Amino acid sequence: MIESSTPPLAALDGYRNVTDLLVARAAAAPDHVAFEVHDPDAGSWRPITTREFSNEVRALAKGFMARGIRAGDPIAIMAPTRYEWAVADLASWFAGAVVVPIYETSSASQVNAIVADAGVRLAIGGTAEHAALLQKALAQTTGDTLGAWTMDIATPSALIDLVSAGVDVTDEALEARRTSASQDDPATIVYTSGTTGAPKGVVLTHRNFLGQVLNIAAAYREIVNEDGNTVIFLPLAHVLARGLQLICLASGMRIAHLSDPSTVVATLDTLRPTFLVVVPRVLQKIQAAAAAKAADKGLSGVWAQARSTAIAWGRRAERMDAGRRVSKKLGLNLRHRLFDALFFGRLRTVMGGRVGYILSGGAALDAELSLFFRGIGVPVIEGYGLTETTAPLTGNLPGNISSGSVGTPLPGLTVRISDEGEVLARGVGVFAGYRNAAHDEDAFVDGFFRTGDLGRLDEQGRLILEGRLKDVIVTSNGKTIVPTRWESAVEASPLVSHAVMVGEGKPYLSALLVLDPEETRAWATAEGIIIAQSAPSDIRAVTDPTLRAHLQKTIDAANALVARSEQVRRFSVVFADLEDRALVTPTMKLKRSVVLDRAAVTVEDLYL
Template identity: 70%
Template sequence: MRESHTPALASLDAYANVTDLLARRATEAPAHVAFEVPPASGDEWRPISTAAFLAEVRALAKGMIAAGLAAGEAVAIMAPTRYEWAVADLATWFAGGVVVPVYETSSASQVIAIAADARVRLAIGGTAVHGELLRAALTDALGIWLMDAGSGIPSLDDLVARGRGVSDDELEYRRTRAGHDDPATIVYTSGTTGEPKGAVLTHANFLGQVLNIAAAYREVVHAGGNTIIFLPLAHVLARGLQLICIASGMRIAHLADPARVVPTLAVLQPTFLVVVPRVLQKIQAAADDKAAAKGLTRVWDRARATAITAGRVAERRDAGTPPRVPFGHRVRHALFDALFYRRLRAVMGGRVDYMLSGGATLDGELSLFFRGLGVPVIEGYGLTETTAPLTGNLPGRIVSGTVGLPLPGSTVRISDQGEVLARGVGVFAGYRDDRHDDDAFVDGFFRTGDLGRLDEGGRLVLEGRLKDVVTTSNGKTVVPARWEGAVEADPLVQHAVVVGDDRPYLSALLILDAEQAAGWAASTGVELDVRTPASLRPVDEPRLVARLQRVVDEANTLVARSEQVRRFTLVLADLDDRDLVTPTMKIKRREVLTRAADTIETLYRGAAS
């Protein structure tokens, strides 16, 4: 199959622009709790109704208008994930502006480049640090305001105060001016293989995604549920999810500190979570470690295997061919549920019905494991240029190892070269710089740069990045994604990078997860320096190398002989370095190859060409 399409489920005709999503919801259910905001002290989270949120949005939008923001002008938001981000996002649209999200971890040069390219006129920062970065980047702007007060830079309260003279009629005129084809946001891509590009997403792109996804996932996103958003709100996936929740009445809580996520799950008990595969790997690894500490490794291994089998049974049931489940399996599952599974669900809050995984390929067995625990994982796929999700598995139709069917209103095509092409309601019209459009489209489809195939049911299976292929000196072209993904499934490995262009065989750099490596060292009595290095630093610890040699050997069994890795080196890196790792934690392969040139040479020393 070379093309798969899913018809749209929703019409955009009744909506002028994105602001109608909030305006309608506030009319339908003004008293419904839309957000839960963390307390300054204590444990009680403060509920905020839809009407109260709308009032804050309107007040801030009036302040932007009073400050001189014109319709169509850009507003930069640079802050960690928090409630005020949501207020600023919607307020910009109510004022007729265009949102330019800036990752809070962006360097000064990145902030300057984005502000200049987008012609930012007004900026909102989270802290004084963000304020200083924005002030240095904006030489000709209306002003900078902060979510945190008391730093000498005006706060959002000051901006709200400026807008008290703006009439409701003027605000409504501004709110309703933008149409479907007008820009809603300019999102700068992470740039794993080149310079960041400003993707212009329209109001129709957001409306198409929000309305169609909400219609397809009613079991997941609904007024009786709640979620915690801990992804960066500068990422289009988090903002898209937020709009879907606002429109559907699902309560939202925001968290920026990863250390607070697990304790907060127990307090707020979400029904739905969006995660990256690494989070699921760490949950499973923590369970492995806890079982080992109690001398229950053999029992836990059987529990894991039983959960994976239960996941397969559930998927076959979804497909309409339920297998006969032996009585012994049902007994084991009930026993392990009492011993292990229930406790793992409690770690996640005890009420999670579904999790959505994106950002990287999810290992099939890991997906089956969580399904067997009773927490189905919906894997999806998308890009900034597709306004987040393009494909996704659906409740009751999850197939592990795939990223699902095209979402309603979308079409996926596979080119002759195996590249995934996209067209649909969420697919953008082009980049801010027309030069970046030259190779971005073919026959009306956006070129994703990802390699994939469609299974017999029309579901997409990802197979790597087009620009990440490795060509050896023997002329063999290798797509390393499967091997890298298998190695990255081990909690000790944060990133695996296969190298071998113009070399006689493949090698790899395994970038360690410092936290997991420190835990391994402590449990095995090994002294290991895991301090963050200034650059990539090789790690030569024989027992750790031996531990990961087994992982490499197992990954080699999954690929053809010509795709197997012969040698590897362990390295530590500064994973907060935005020149090395994107804000969405994707490794910049070219930068790795440049920085690790000497280390890579050692992997080929003495090799025959």
């Protein structure tokens, strides 16, 4: 199969732009709790109804208008994930503006480049420091700018000052501005994180957002509804988190925000979400933490059996979903009941006790990890998408999950596989082009967007990803290698944050294993050894023999999964600064070209 499509489930008639989603929800359920906002002074979570949220959005939108924002003006938002981000986002659209999100971890040069390229007129920072960066960037432009403001109340130029400035703007003037944008007008300009090159400004329209929100909400009604709640801790500067927020808002699903991902697990017991969106690394760490606790109690062997049982249970559940006959093995049932009491129930409690589904995206999810969580009673729905597709392009569905695939095209979308194996996309969520038209030259073919990813479609039209087109390695022997499967297998180790296969033009394959500092520190403590965790800019090898021997087992297991020509002969273990945004994107993807440049000496040592 070379093409797979799913017809739309929702019509866009009756919606002029994204703001209609909030208007419709506020009219239908004004007193329904839309958000939970943390009150640090009280140490509790305060409910915010849809009416209250709508009122805050309208008040800030009037402030934007009073300050001088015109229809179509770009407003930048640079802040951690928090409730005020949602208010500013919707308020910008109510004022007829175009939102330009900037990751809170962006460097001054990145902020300057985005502000200048997008033509930002007004900017909002989460803190005074963010606002200062934005103000400096605005000062370097030649446009008529309106200053930078902050979400923190106890600072000068706070958003509350904008709200006060807008009290004289009439409801009629706001309504005229709110409805000024049509479906085909730009809603946001999102700058890609640049894993394979310079960031590009992706222009997404109101139609893109409406199409995705309404169709995905219809497809996942079992999960996203007004009886559920979620915690958003992914960066709201990323289109996935913003899309999720709009879907929840339009569907009545309660939202809580967390700016620090490290506090998520501790908060789940309080918020008790029914649904979570995570990256695979979060799931790996949950599983690794359970294994470590079992080891502390001398139960490593028992845990290994429990893990195998969960995977077998998950595999059986998927076969049943597919309508295939399965044997009802008494032994598996008994083992699952035993391990549910020992381990699985406790893991569900760690996640709050109410999580019905987890959505995983942003990177490849190991099939066995997916089966494991299915086996403990928390199915993982893996999806796939890009900024250019307004987040999800494909996704598994409740009752039709296939581990190892990223599912079928979502409603209103089409996936095609080119003769070269590249994944191509067309449909309601796919953007029309970049802000810089020069970037469009190689971006489309026959009306389809070129994702740059390699993949194939199975008999049911499900997409199986097989790597990045630009990451393909050609050895000196002429062998073409796609490193994704091997790298994903190695990254399943808790100690390995990133695996990078190398070997372009070389006689054999090697690899760099970038360590996870936190996990490595815990492992070293348990082993009674000390590993220096410096992170030099040129990335040099860690030579501890005990660590290398431990990771050799991971290398051997990954090699067993691939053909002989795809196996890695030598590897180096390295530390790197995973907070360095020149090296790692805000969505925690490694910039391969930067790694290879900084680790040039280490890589050359692998071929001596």
